[in-house]
Amino acid sequence: MSANSDGGVGCQDALGRLYEYLDGELSEDWTEKVRSHIERCKRCYPYFNFERIFLDHIRSLRLGPETTGRLEKRIRDALEGA
Ligand SMILES: [Zn+2]
Numbered sequence: 386m387s388a389n390s391d392g393g394v395g396c397q398d399a400l401g402r403l404y405e406y407l408d409g410e411l412s413e414d415w416t417e418k419v420r421s422h423i424e425r426c427k428r429c430y431p432y433f434n435f436e437r438i439f440l441d442h443i444r445s446l447r448l449g450p451e452t453t454g455r456l457e458k459r460i461r462d463a464l465e466g467a
Contacts, residue, residue: 394418399429404461406433407440432464 399422405411406419423433443456 393422393425396422396426396429399423399426400432403433403436404457407436436460436464 399419402411402415402419406416409416411419423430439460440457443453448456
């Protein structure tokens with residue numbers, strides 16, 4: 386096993402699985418890894434928190450899959466460009 390001081394995943398691994406995590410599509414193992422990273426990482430936490438609130442909100446609006454998909458893409462692009 387390679388040495389990893391915090392025993393978890395890095396920011397890239399965690400952020401790269403952001404949407405799968407929020408959609409509940411990750412394996413139990415990865416869900417736990419990503420969650421523990423978010424809890425400890427001040428850089429990633431705002432992203433996940435924002436995404437979660439955003440996704441909850443647009444889903445609660447029941448805009449339909451097409452509009453929701455467009456909004457998700459826009460916010461995804463914005464985050465990736467940040
Ligand atoms: Zn991080």
